[in-house]
Amino acid sequence: MTTPLPTYFISHGAPDIVLRDTPAAQFLRDLKLPKAKAILVVSAHWMTEEPMVTAHPHPSTIHDFGGFPKPLYDMQYPALGDALLAAETVNHLTSVFPLSALDAKRGLDHGAWIPLILTEPKATIPVLQLSIQPHRDAQHHYEVGKRLRDLREKGVIIMASGNATHNLRAVFGQRYEETPAQVTRFNDWLHDAMIARDDAELMRWEKAPDAAWNHPTNDHFLPLFTVLGAMVGSKSAERIHESFDYSVLSMDAYQL
Numbered sequence: 001m002t003t004p005l006p007t008y009f010i011s012h013g014a015p016d017i018v019l020r021d022t023p024a025a026q027f028l029r030d031l032k033l034p035k036a037k038a039i040l041v042v043s044a045h046w047m048t049e050e051p052m053v054t055a056h057p058h059p060s061t062i063h064d065f066g067g068f069p070k071p072l073y074d075m076q077y078p079a080l081g082d083a084l085l086a087a088e089t090v091n092h093l094t095s096v097f098p099l100s101a102l103d104a105k106r107g108l109d110h111g112a113w114i115p116l117i118l119t120e121p122k123a124t125i126p127v128l129q130l131s132i133q134p135h136r137d138a139q140h141h142y143e144v145g146k147r148l149r150d151l152r153e154k155g156v157i158i159m160a161s162g163n164a165t166h167n168l169r170a171v172f173g174q175r176y177e178e179t180p181a182q183v184t185r186f187n188d189w190l191h192d193a194m195i196a197r198d199d200a201e202l203m204r205w206e207k208a209p210d211a212a213w214n215h216p217t218n219d220h221f222l223p224l225f226t227v228l229g230a231m232v233g234s235k236s237a238e239r240i241h242e243s244f245d246y247s248v249l250s251m252d253a254y255q256l
Helices: 015-019 023-030 070-074 083-094 110-119 138-146 149-154 168-172 181-195 199-203 223-230
Strands: 007-011 038-047 052-054 101-103 127-132 156-162 238-241 253-255
Touching: 007 223, 015 023, 015 070, 015 110, 023 110, 023 238, 038 110, 038 223, 052 083, 083 101, 083 127, 083 149, 110 127, 110 156, 127 223, 138 199, 138 223, 149 156, 149 223, 156 223, 181 199, 181 238, 199 223
Parallel strands: 007 156, 038 127, 038 156, 052 101
Antiparallel strands: 007 253, 052 127, 238 253
């Protein structure tokens, strides 16, 4: 049997991470992914009613942000897609989520290509995206992940791209010189629960210390539960990066 590939939770931060020399940017440049058939990215920036998977053979680079320097909009990430793998992924989902579907037109949003352009700049590994359903809860996304476990034995890296903390009001509003206590409290809770692989505690994340402050919306935290589901039964999780950006964004990353 092929050794199953690991899963990752990556905090992708602001799009301009690719233009700045930050600890998180350097971590992504140094991150060595295992040899893989494809990368399936669960992006915080693709929201649909039901789970969907990209199936375009040459997905475009979507610049779904505004107000950043022009060089960011000139960047392209020319990774291939994989229509057959996309269809297989949807087949894994439909027994529990019968309305799951392919999207043959959508490209890669910045939740996918921003971290990958740093980690895999040559774009040699095909990339698919899986959407999130922000109107559904953590358990839903955990169940989605459980349906995708077999992909790890077929050479697919499952990567959740969100953020450990994600309060944009604090980023663009009040500027903090130091990371406030409410950020570190939530971040410490996340670390402890991840290292213990206490999925039940993680599922109750909305009751964690300062959860609402750090995640006014759930979209950047939900991808985590898909990789947890894909690793159900595993007892190990490792924090592979820790830093803060703009004082309030935890850029922590985990490998499971």
